[in-house]
Amino acid sequence: MTSTKSPDDVATATTIDPDVVAERLEQLVGQVVTDAGAALSVPLALLGDRLGLFTALAERGPATSADLADRTGLVERYVREWLLAMATAGYVTVDTGADPDGTADRVRYRLEPEQVEAFTNPDSPGYVAGALQNITAMTRALDRITEAFRTGEGMGWHEHHEDLFLGTERFFRPGYLAHLTSSWIPALTGIEDRLRAGGRVADVGCGLGASTVIMAEAYPASTFVGVDYHDTSITLARRRAEEAGVSDRATFRTAGAGELDGTYDLITFFDCLHDMPDPLGALRAARASLTEGGSVMLVEPMSWDTLAEAINPLGRLLAGASLLVCLPSGLSTEPAYGLGNQAGPTRTRELAREAGFAEARIAASTEMNLVYELRG
Structure with missing residues (x-):
């Protein structure tokens, strides 16, 4: 049966209010900005794990970037930028009793008890260092997985970067x-x-x-x-x-x-x-x-x-890991x-x-x- 609606009627019925589109787009862009910042926080936190920065803060208390660089034998300018990145992520805390409004090289940073547990205690159920190592290793396979979408081939567990094996144990x-x-x-x-x-x-x-x-x-x-x-x-x-x-x-x-x-x-x-x-x-x-x-x-x-049950923060993490590691394996x-x-x-x-x-x-x-x- 032929439709009695004119093209103008169809266009009117399917048109979305431009203001609604703009609002949704702004929300989506905001989400991507948030996600991109979180994505960068993971390998940067792994740097802190590898270099002993979290441990040095946990064991010896609040420090400026110069203090922490001295404790770890690292270059202050890099340590300063790392502390700033970790503070914006909420992974380290600005020491409010030590001039929090000062310049970046004068501010002191510390770890709260929960941050100590998460980043330095390998026996704690809340220990996350393994996840940092795991996720960073997964993304190294992106080129291989891109090609797998075209060929249908897999990627064996043994073919991944060694950080995946070590991070999996720690996780x-x-x-x-x-x-x-x-x-x-x-x-x-x-x-x-x-x-x-x-x-x-x-x-x-x-x-x-x-x-x-x-x-x-x-x-x-x-x-x-x-x-x-x-x-x-x-x-x-x-x-x-x-x-x-x-x-x-x-x-x-x-x-x-x-x-x-x-x-x-x-x-x-x-x-x-x-x-x-x-x-x-x-x-x-x-x-x-x-x-x-x-x-x-x-x-x-x-x-x-069901898909409805899987749409949650943990489901998001697990589905991403599945695509980069589990499914190809x-x-x-x-x-x-x-x-x-x-x-x-x-x-x-x-x-x-x-x-x-x-x-x-x-x-x-x-x-x-x-x-x-x-x-x-």
């Missing part, structure tokens, strides 16, 4: 320290009793071994093996175990997720299954390697089943599942059942993670 370790042995393992069916008595655990995709070492420290009667295909990470994991004094019961080997050796009471995947090109194969191998009554503990980044080799870190609880449980598990439940959660128990 996830505080959360594991806070929750792994205090709430996650106790939430599994009968597993903590087995580990206290002396069980066998495989930590698949162990990376630098933070999760493996934490478990080995908590359950000295059990034995642990960390498995990862990335040989450089395995070398560092062995060093971490030796430094922690648990190398007698925590060993590591370079192997794929489907290459488990023997049977285990507990098999863990910490923030890694979604990165694997063959997550189904990895879960099938885990199920075949479980002892009777054993469990798989699958720790995954927080995700949601999952597409790097066949069968190239390409799950990404936002597969969602429903898809994750479906994958577990497809792998042969009779039970796939969310056993625990935090703001950052969902912890699944897979059994049967």
Whole structure:
């Protein structure tokens, strides 16, 4: 049927008030300016981490740029600009008792207790230095990911800058320290009793071994093996175990997720299954390697089943990380599942059942993670 509306009618119906457009544009530009400033704050804060600037402020108290340069052996002019950038970001605080209206080279800066925790305490659940290192490393892959949009090819985990491996350990370790042995393992069916008595655990995709070492420290009667295909990470994991004094019961080997050796009471995947090109194969191998009554503990980044649920600040961060790291890793080799870190609880449980598990439940959660128990 032919429309009875004239072109003028259609134009009038779809025209947006220019004042509304201008207001929305101004808001959007303001958001981009805010986001761009935040984006610059991340690598600049990483500079402070690398150069010991946060630590020097935390340990020796308020300082001018000259004081801080003297403490760290750095050039004052660069330190002065860094302090200004960090003050505008809210990462350091202007010492209000020391001429805050003075010139930049005379102002003193300090760290509030929460800033000390966030930037200098690696055991704190609020420690963010790993995130700074992680995110800066991710953006180094931008040229590769640009080309991947055209070719559909992936980018393996091992192909990233080494800061990604180190930053990932620093980012996830505080959360594991806070929750792994205090709430996650106790939430599994009968597993903590087995580990206290002396069980066998495989930590698949162990990376630098933070999760493996934490478990080995908590359950000295059990034995642990960390498995990862990335040989450089395995070398560092062995060093971490030796430094922690648990190398007698925590060993590591370079192997794929489907290459488990023997049977285990507990098999863990910490923030890694979604990165694997063959997550189904990895879960099938885990199920075949479980002892009777054993469990798989699958720790995954927080995700949601619907777009509406995912549109939040954490979802924004995780979706960006997924695009730069997780999805390309999952597409790097066949069968190239390409799950990404936002597969969602429903898809994750479906994958577990497809792998042969009779039970796939969310056993625990935090703001950052969902912890699944897979059994049967």
